[in-house]
Amino acid sequence: RIMRPDDANVVGNVHGGTILKMIEEAGAIISTRHCNSEGGEPCVAALARVERTDFLSPMCIGEVANVSAEITYTSRHSVEVQVNVMSENILTGAKKVTNKATLWYVPLSLKNVNKVLEVPPIQYARKEQEDEGKKRYEEQKLDRLETKQRNGDVIFPVINPEPHTVGYSQSSLIHLVGPSDCTLLGFVHGGVTMKLMDEVAGIVAARHCKTNIVTASVDAINFHEKIKKGSVITISGRMTFTSNKSMEIEVFVDADPFVDEPRERYRAVSAFFTYVSLSKEGKPLPVPQLLTETEDEKRRFEEGKGRYLQTKAKRQAQMQQAAQP
Amino acid sequence: RIMRPDDANVVGNVHGGTILKMIEEAGAIISTRHCNSEGGEPCVAALARVERTDFLSPMCIGEVANVSAEITYTSRHSVEVQVNVMSENILTGAKKVTNKATLWYVPLSLKNVNKVLEVPPIQYARKEQEDEGKKRYEEQKLDRLETKQRNGDVIFPVINPEPHTVGYSQSSLIHLVGPSDCTLLGFVHGGVTMKLMDEVAGIVAARHCKTNIVTASVDAINFHEKIKKGSVITISGRMTFTSNKSMEIEVFVDADPFVDEPRERYRAVSAFFTYVSLSKEGKPLPVPQLLTETEDEKRRFEEGKGRYLQTKAKRQAQMQQAAQP
């Protein structure tokens, strides 16, 4: 794919959300194909979860995205897909890894969207691959249960907020789900939702630091609830934590079926996005500290700090491991 | 919403049509939600009319549009929605009012598109609000009857027209109505139609004055007829009047169902758009006078002049009223 000007922010990088959408489309194609490969009841693979994703280097307009996807594990009812994105400057031939993502899909019957089908098992080259996959499967299962309980929070508007407070940068947008947002089953593509979430998170980050910003990473996202065609979705974001050079933004997606179902508005997805602020030369800039006011804001700041330190420690451990002989 | 480069004209302002589309989407969401709020038969709110809308200041790429909507009146079968658009430069924090619009919607049954349902009444804070709303309702009802009778005109091509004549700048475009243009009912969103109308009006204005042009206002638009998915629509525009610094363009939308209905081509919508010509610094430029040739063109010029003077008088009255203690 060639990146077009409409996928870019003002300075010229491609939005993280556009990359997430591409990744999800590749994952949906490969897992839908796999789940239909042995005949049986036709199905569409629906995104259940995306693992934490780091954006290693920005992608610019005019570069071609090379997306490759591989099925790395199958449980009875789910498929793990690894997607790698490389950016290639076709004029110079230079290539860079943009990011690597792990996604989980679940096959839903084309005739009955509430029926989860069985996944044909894959063959592993080595026994350890299956064991490691099983370990990842169990870990994500636990984590999904946890976020399901956390999902009750709501963002309220603030009148005349002070600069650098939570209320000052919080943002939301509303989107009416049209046919081009949806899969064959009539539900929103996970990638479409992630693109909108990144859009809101980017507005929050830009309002806070008033500079050019880019997505640095996205924490694991769980898709607990499907969103149907014709629904209205509200995507809201608020800043939860700032380090010296990064901002963490929590994003909620609430769906309101409101036309042909008697169902109340519900929380469909939530996630944490991390952004950094960049100078025109692409160097990271210091970020103004987030001013927390209420007890809840202070608690969320501390929780964000915990996630930040944990990620930092994990990355250092990986680097040390990589440096060992 | 962040404004993207594809929503902009060459100099960098956001097309009026894109803003009209956003306004209509907000209006459709709030009124569909209201009409379904008391259970009963599921319905979709269809746009019946947009009141005259002024574009107070242009919106530029990279700015965020803040759209807010409120239901201000309900009759038995219609909903009046007030939508306000603010543009916000997220890097400087500066905000400006872009425009305010009033839209009328009618709830149509999801099962039978020809059945108009009843609207749940809203509560008014003060009795005068209801009375003023009722007055606006009666006024627009009268005006709708009037335009219904005016709708017979057709635009013919002109061979080798002279510069600044009506035939010189008149333009049309054809669009095949696809699924992403349509509501859940399979009919074109009013906002999609308005965006195309603004596109044609903009081409007419640019052909006439050969400079950068922007939408200044749109007269009331009545949506008498629905347009079905799969139809071909022809949007035609011709200039009707020029003042020293503005151009009035009349736009017609004709729909041709031509596939699965035995119906003839019909006039679906018509409206007057006013454009101004801007220098690169954003200052209004003088507009070449429209050369009228036929009796019809002269009559339309005089009618346009009437509308122009009426609007001018109304605005002066409002300013005097606002200046009074």
Next chain:
Amino acid sequence: RIMRPDDANVVGNVHGGTILKMIEEAGAIISTRHCNSEGGEPCVAALARVERTDFLSPMCIGEVANVSAEITYTSRHSVEVQVNVMSENILTGAKKVTNKATLWYVPLSLKNVNKVLEVPPIQYARKEQEDEGKKRYEEQKLDRLETKQRNGDVIFPVINPEPHTVGYSQSSLIHLVGPSDCTLLGFVHGGVTMKLMDEVAGIVAARHCKTNIVTASVDAINFHEKIKKGSVITISGRMTFTSNKSMEIEVFVDADPFVDEPRERYRAVSAFFTYVSLSKEGKPLPVPQLLTETEDEKRRFEEGKGRYLQTKAKRQAQMQQAAQP
């Protein structure tokens, strides 16, 4: 239509694929209208073939495309449409012919997509017009049979290819067919397919010569097989021939229905695109010669050379004919 920034490559010309898509939309509208003009069973005209198309001058952002279409011949089951595209700079008023295309459509019943309906005959001003049309009809019929037999080839990935070899520039992209890609019958618009083909061919050309490139011409394209909504399509391109200043790229489209049909992946379309390399001033640049390695590559190079020389001879004959008194 105004051309927007997202339809353009980096230097600012409008992609050939966008123009092909516009042409096809115009052809589909006029032929669908014609085939439904005498009542009878409702139908949608599906693209069967596009004749060779030359891009005579590039179209730039901000220009308006004037598209006109005319039915020039009808056989019992097919319609020939001639579409002309002019680009108009609305600020200067300058107009240029961009290209002229000939398309063949076949009316398919809206109720039964496998049923080809009869086409109402058109009236010819002169008897020779009918005879010439019949000759064109017979010629394209022969050519369609021929390409149907050629369609078996597959493109394999190459590890560590040398610059300017076939493997070095070959490219592919995958697209999930959504509702906005499809006609009322639920099959991909021919124009959508051509746009994606041009996108891949453009990537191949840019990878080979690492400069700004534009579409110069497209050989006749036959649409033997429909592609259904929900399919995954793989569009692959490889360079077959280079002259001093042009590159020929062969593009294949393979469709994989994979969800609700037990059908195998199949070749839906294939075509040859010719690209030229342009300097920033718009002058043609020399193109690096394609390095052929295998016997197949050498054979395809010679075949490409044959097509190139044939086209050149035909053009010279036309110019001499035009120069005669």
